[in-house]
Amino acid sequence: MTDQEAHPNSAEYSPQSGLQPNDPTAKLIETLEKHRGEKHIIVLQDYPDPDAISTALAHQLCCSRFDIETDMVYCGRISHQQNIALVRLLGIKLLRHEASLDLTQYRGAVFLDTQGATATALSKALLAAKIPRLIVVDHHEAQAELNAEFQDIRRNIGSTASIYAEYLKNGLLELDSAVAEHVKVATALTHGIITDTGGFVYAKPEDFQAAAFLSRFKDADLLNQIMMQERSRQTMDITERALRNRELAESFSISGIGYLRAEDRDAIPQAADFLLSEENIHTAIVYGIVTSKNEDETLVGSFRTSKITLDPDAFIKEVFGKDAGGNYFGGGKLSAGGFQIPVGFLSGVRDEGYRQKKWQLFDTQIKQKIFSKIGLKSKVAES
Incomplete structure (x- = not known):
């Protein structure tokens, strides 16, 4: 077996993708390949929204291609009715950060839809445990010096889910509508885009392009079930x-x-x-x-x-x-x-x-x- 066949998603082994070396997807692939076989913590904001949850799910699925084990961790609560439905219907496993969680088991931290300001306690705990920041992907204004190995901050895009849809489209993971986990990720990312762009009212061209790409793989009935949750008393x-x-x-x-x-x-x-x-x-x-x-x-x-x-x-x-x-x-x-x-x-x-x-x-x-x-x-x- 050739190196290209063994690692089809590695930047250096994927000339068929046509990506330039400085393309964000190529850089992310290179970063993940470099850390193949490790265990990472995916840091979410204290009260994760659909954009954060969906990108974490997508990142976790992509990491499996590099034998990288991940935990999705947050400090606060999942309380919005749609967020609860998203997690339950898609079977997403999120961990609440407790003092008993051994952070030293992780070789690196991945920050998605946050740069740490909305996950202060967990960020400080990771800093105290000397866990390095490996990846930061966000669509909010840059908050501080990130010192991450890979960072992709794009304020001109309406959602972080749109950025991950671009990664998928460019070859980070080839989606297949016959694979249940791929359908779940496409459905979750679509929900993330819809909610963070106010139902596409504030969407940018990249958000529409991302939604169009995901539309071939999402489960419309499942998405509707997630979004039609009633407000609590x-x-x-x-x-x-x-x-x-x-x-x-x-x-x-x-x-x-x-x-x-x-x-x-x-x-x-x-x-x-x-x-x-x-x-x-x-x-x-x-x-x-x-x-x-x-x-x-x-x-x-x-x-x-x-x-x-x-x-x-x-x-x-x-x-x-x-x-x-x-x-x-x-x-x-x-x-x-x-x-x-x-x-x-x-x-x-x-x-x-x-x-x-x-x-x-x-x-x-x-x-x-x-x-x-x-x-x-x-x-x-x-x-």
């Missing part, structure tokens, strides 16, 4: 709370919704989407304090805008800045963004009076920062 209640608490100013709708469980965290972006649908509103920001079972608290916010000249990434970074380690508290893409700020030392007190004072403090501070940015005064800040 908790999500509806939180959306109602956001509507009731909103403060309107200059086409901005800003709403603090107080405390909510980690299981309901994904109701925040859904509430922001709803507020954005109000007449004469071009930007909606919804935030609340998410409480975990171990009483850790994090202020989590979601940013949605239909105003083309408003950059969510620049807005969030300027308003909320960086932590002590130099990492931004949030960021964004063309029409959406998010932020999360650890409550830290103030977390975990159950006294209701104290909790309400704490919320009022954070609510006032967040509104002051946002209104200062847009050049207005908040009614809450004045009261």
Whole structure:
């Protein structure tokens, strides 16, 4: 057997693909070949969305061609109804990061649809365990110096799933509609593209091209089943709370919704989407304090805008800045963004009076920062 026959997906052994040496797919193939036989950790954002989950699934499947074992790991929760359906219907195995997880078993870390800012705890744990960053693929604005062996950051594309569809199309893995795992990956990636481009409203040409390629392999009935999940009662209640608490100013709708469980965290972006649908509103920001079972608290916010000249990434970074380690508290893409700020030392007190004072403090501070940015005064800040 020749070397080309033994390793058909290796960049140096695939002249039939026609890829240039500096093509991202060729570089990724070369990187994976270099690390053949290793075990890697795929790092997802704390609350993985369909774009992150689908690209992780695609990367995991592609790694099997290089005898690379992978674990898909996250720190937070899978709480959005469609995300739960995606994971369950496709049988995707995701691991929640716990202190008992031995990170030293991994030879490298792969960051997909995140550069670490939305997976802070896991990123710090990997750094402490001296696990090197091997691969970073994302479509958000570059957050910091990545120091990865392979990195492909494309802000001009609507989803990371579209980037992985390009890799597949260019020969990273030849999809076959007769192979069940390939159909699952194509279906998941299509869902990732749809959700991250707002149903193709914000799609770029590359996103349409990726969806067209995947359409030959996806299961339309399965995709429909994933996407037709109903909103939970908790999500509806939180959306109602956001509507009731909103403060309107200059086409901005800003709403603090107080405390909510980690299981309901994904109701925040859904509430922001709803507020954005109000007449004469071009930007909606919804935030609340998410409480975990171990009483850790994090202020989590979601940013949605239909105003083309408003950059969510620049807005969030300027308003909320960086932590002590130099990492931004949030960021964004063309029409959406998010932020999360650890409550830290103030977390975990159950006294209701104290909790309400704490919320009022954070609510006032967040509104002051946002209104200062847009050049207005908040009614809450004045009261």
